Amino acid sequence: MVAITRLREALSVAEGDPELVRSQVQAFGRQIPLLYFILIVNTMAVTFTHLHSAPAWMSIYIPGALCTLCVVRCMRWWRGRNLVLTHEKAVPELRRLIWVAGIFGIAFTTWSLMLLPYGTPYEQAHVAFYMATTVVGCVFCLMHLRVAALLLLSIVILSFATFLVFTGSPVFIAMAVDMTLIGLALAFIIELYYRSFAGVVHTQRDLQASQEKTQRLSDENFRLASIDSLTDLPNRRSFFASLRALSEQALATGGGFNVGLIDLDGFKQVNDIYGHASGDLVLQEVGVRLLALAEPGIFFARLGGDEFGVLAQNRQSNDALLELGQRICDALSQPYRVAGNIAELSGTIGWAAFPDAGNTVTQVFERADAALYVGKEGRRGTAVIFSTEHETRIRRSSLVTQELRHAELESELFLEFQPISDVVTRRTIGLEALGRWHNPRLGAVKPEEFIRIAERTEIILRITEVLLHKALAEVPHWPAELYLSFNLSAIDISTSARARRLIDIVSASGVPPHRVSFEITETAVTRDFEQARSALTMIKQAGCRVSLDDFGTGYSSLSYVHRLPFDSIKIDRSFMTDVDSNSASKKIVKSVLDLCKNLGLECVVEGLETSSQAEVVKALGARAVQGYLFSPPMRSGAVSGYLQSAFAQSQANDAAS
Structure with missing residues (x-):
C-alpha cells in the first residue's frame, strides 16, 4: 500500500506545492534549447544514414515532420521565455509538458522501431545507438520534471526492450536486458535528483519565508520606533x-x-x-x-x-x-x-x-x-x-539664567510688601510679600522675568526658601492681627515633600501658621490638579491659609474653587481697569463676590488705582482690597511708618464718622 502511494506521488504533479511547481517549470525552461538540439541533431544523423536504405516517407518525411515540431516548440519557448508564471498557470503548463513528453516519446520511439529493420547491421546498430543516447540526453534535460522524465524513460525502454526480445536474437536480448538495467538506474538517478531539487526549493522557500518574517519584524519594529502609537503620527x-x-x-x-x-x-x-x-x-x-x-x-x-x-x-x-x-x-x-x-x-x-x-x-x-x-x-x-526680537529675548533669557544659577541669592534677593486693606474701615489687614532681585551685573531684574526662568530651571525652590525666610522674619515686627500673603509657584507644590518643606519653614520661624497665607495661581494648580490638591490640603491642615490668585484669567475657574481648600480668592487686576465704566466688568466682579460669600470665602480685589474704582467695588460688597490707591509695594523698612500712618488715618476717619 505504501509502495502504491509513493508511486502515485511520483507520477503526479505537486499541486499543493506552488513554489516547487513554479521552480520545475522555470528550471525546465532553461533546458529546452538543449533538449530540442539533441532531438534534431540525432534525428538528422539517423535520417542521413538511412536515405538509401529506407523509403522516403520513412527517412525524410516523418523525421522532417518531427524536427519541424521540435522547431515550433522551441519558437514557442523563445516567445515566452521571460514570462513568470503564477501557480494557477504553472500547474496546467506542467501538465502540458508531461503530455508533450509522452507524445514526443511515443512518436520518436515508433519511428525508430519502424526504421530498425531497414539497412545493414551497422545502420540498425545506429538506430539502437540513437535511441540509447537520445533517451539519456532527453531524460537529463527533463530531470526537473520527474513525471515527464520517468514517462519518457518508460516509453522508450519498455517498447524498445520488448521489440528486441521478440526478435529472438541473443545479441538483441542481451541489449534489451542491458537497456532495462540502465533504465532502472536512470529512474533511480531521476528520483534522487528530484528529491535534491525539491529539497533545495523547500530550503530556499523556508529561507525566504524566514527572511520575509525577519523583514516584517524589522519593518514593524521600525514602525513602532518611528510612529507614535496613540496618534499614528511620526514620533x-x-x-x-x-x-x-x-x-x-x-x-x-x-x-x-x-x-x-x-x-x-x-x-x-x-x-x-x-x-x-x-x-x-x-x-x-x-x-x-x-x-x-x-x-x-x-x-x-x-x-x-x-x-x-x-x-x-x-x-x-x-x-x-x-x-x-x-x-x-x-x-x-x-x-x-x-x-x-x-x-x-x-x-x-x-x-x-x-x-x-x-x-x-x-x-x-x-x-x-x-x-x-x-x-x-x-x-x-x-x-x-x-524674529530678531525673539533672538534678543533668547540671549537675555540665557544671560538671566546663567546669572541666576550663580547668584548669591541670600544677598541679592529682597522683598517689597504691598498692603491689603479693608476698603470700608481703611485699616490694613495684611501685607503681600513680593520678591525682588538685584544682580550686580544685570541690575534690577523684573520679577516676571526671573521668576519664569527660575520655574523653568527649578531654581525657584531655592528662591522660595530664601524669600519665605526673609518674609517670616518681618512678621513679628507687625501688629498681631496682620497676616502675611506669600506667593508660591507650581514647582513649590509639585510634590508632597516640597509642600512639607514649606510647612517646616513656617514652623521653625515661630510665626503662628494662621498668620501665613500662601497664594497659588490657577495656572499652577492646573499643572497637576491631584498633586496640587494634596499639597494644598497639607498646607491647610498645618494651619496656614490658602488663597487662589489671579482668579478669572485661567480655564474653568469655578470647577476648581469647590474642589480645593481655599480660604480666599483674589480677583485679577485686569477686571479693575474699567470696573467703574464697564457694566460687564462690574457684573463679573459682583458675581465673584457673591460666589465667595456663598462659599464662605474671603475675596480680595487687587489692582485698585482710583477712588472711583474703590467706591464701585465697595458698593458691590467688597471689603479686602489691594492696589496703588492705598500703597505701592515698599521695602520692609518702610512698613512700620506706613502702618502708623494708616492707623492714624483710620482713627481720624472713625472720629469724623
Whole structure:
C-alpha cells in the first residue's frame, strides 16, 4: 500500500506545492534549447544514414515532420521565455509538458522501431545507438520534471526492450536486458535528483519565508520606533531624523525649510477634569486633524505630551507660513467631544526658518520653541514667526539664567510688601510679600522675568526658601492681627515633600501658621490638579491659609474653587481697569463676590488705582482690597511708618464718622 502511494506521488504533479511547481517549470525552461538540439541533431544523423536504405516517407518525411515540431516548440519557448508564471498557470503548463513528453516519446520511439529493420547491421546498430543516447540526453534535460522524465524513460525502454526480445536474437536480448538495467538506474538517478531539487526549493522557500518574517519584524519594529502609537503620527525620533536629513540637504544645495512647533492650549485642563483616557482621545483627534492637513512637503509629528512638530520641506514666505499656521490653528480650535461633553482647546504655533533662524538642527528647533513661547505668552491660538526680537529675548533669557544659577541669592534677593486693606474701615489687614532681585551685573531684574526662568530651571525652590525666610522674619515686627500673603509657584507644590518643606519653614520661624497665607495661581494648580490638591490640603491642615490668585484669567475657574481648600480668592487686576465704566466688568466682579460669600470665602480685589474704582467695588460688597490707591509695594523698612500712618488715618476717619 505504501509502495502504491509513493508511486502515485511520483507520477503526479505537486499541486499543493506552488513554489516547487513554479521552480520545475522555470528550471525546465532553461533546458529546452538543449533538449530540442539533441532531438534534431540525432534525428538528422539517423535520417542521413538511412536515405538509401529506407523509403522516403520513412527517412525524410516523418523525421522532417518531427524536427519541424521540435522547431515550433522551441519558437514557442523563445516567445515566452521571460514570462513568470503564477501557480494557477504553472500547474496546467506542467501538465502540458508531461503530455508533450509522452507524445514526443511515443512518436520518436515508433519511428525508430519502424526504421530498425531497414539497412545493414551497422545502420540498425545506429538506430539502437540513437535511441540509447537520445533517451539519456532527453531524460537529463527533463530531470526537473520527474513525471515527464520517468514517462519518457518508460516509453522508450519498455517498447524498445520488448521489440528486441521478440526478435529472438541473443545479441538483441542481451541489449534489451542491458537497456532495462540502465533504465532502472536512470529512474533511480531521476528520483534522487528530484528529491535534491525539491529539497533545495523547500530550503530556499523556508529561507525566504524566514527572511520575509525577519523583514516584517524589522519593518514593524521600525514602525513602532518611528510612529507614535496613540496618534499614528511620526514620533519625536522620526521628526528629528527628518529634520537632520533636511538640514544636510539644505546645506548641500543652498536651500531652506521651515520648522514649526505646536502646543495645545487648555489640554491640561481636559486631563484634570475628564481624566487621562479622555485626554488620549483628544490627542487622537488632534492626530486625525493634522493628518488631514498633511500634503506633499508638509510633515507632522507628535513630539510628546501635547506638543507636535511640523516641517515645511520647501522654503515658505512669512505670509505662506502664517496662512498655513492659521489653517492648523483653526483645525485645532474646533470643539472636541469628550466624555459626553464639549471641550474647547486651541493650538499655538512657533515657526523658525532654516538656515535664516539657525544653521544647525538644535538652533532652528530652539528658535521655533522661542517663537512658540512668545505665542503662548500673549498670542495663544495663533502662529508666530521667529524674529530678531525673539533672538534678543533668547540671549537675555540665557544671560538671566546663567546669572541666576550663580547668584548669591541670600544677598541679592529682597522683598517689597504691598498692603491689603479693608476698603470700608481703611485699616490694613495684611501685607503681600513680593520678591525682588538685584544682580550686580544685570541690575534690577523684573520679577516676571526671573521668576519664569527660575520655574523653568527649578531654581525657584531655592528662591522660595530664601524669600519665605526673609518674609517670616518681618512678621513679628507687625501688629498681631496682620497676616502675611506669600506667593508660591507650581514647582513649590509639585510634590508632597516640597509642600512639607514649606510647612517646616513656617514652623521653625515661630510665626503662628494662621498668620501665613500662601497664594497659588490657577495656572499652577492646573499643572497637576491631584498633586496640587494634596499639597494644598497639607498646607491647610498645618494651619496656614490658602488663597487662589489671579482668579478669572485661567480655564474653568469655578470647577476648581469647590474642589480645593481655599480660604480666599483674589480677583485679577485686569477686571479693575474699567470696573467703574464697564457694566460687564462690574457684573463679573459682583458675581465673584457673591460666589465667595456663598462659599464662605474671603475675596480680595487687587489692582485698585482710583477712588472711583474703590467706591464701585465697595458698593458691590467688597471689603479686602489691594492696589496703588492705598500703597505701592515698599521695602520692609518702610512698613512700620506706613502702618502708623494708616492707623492714624483710620482713627481720624472713625472720629469724623
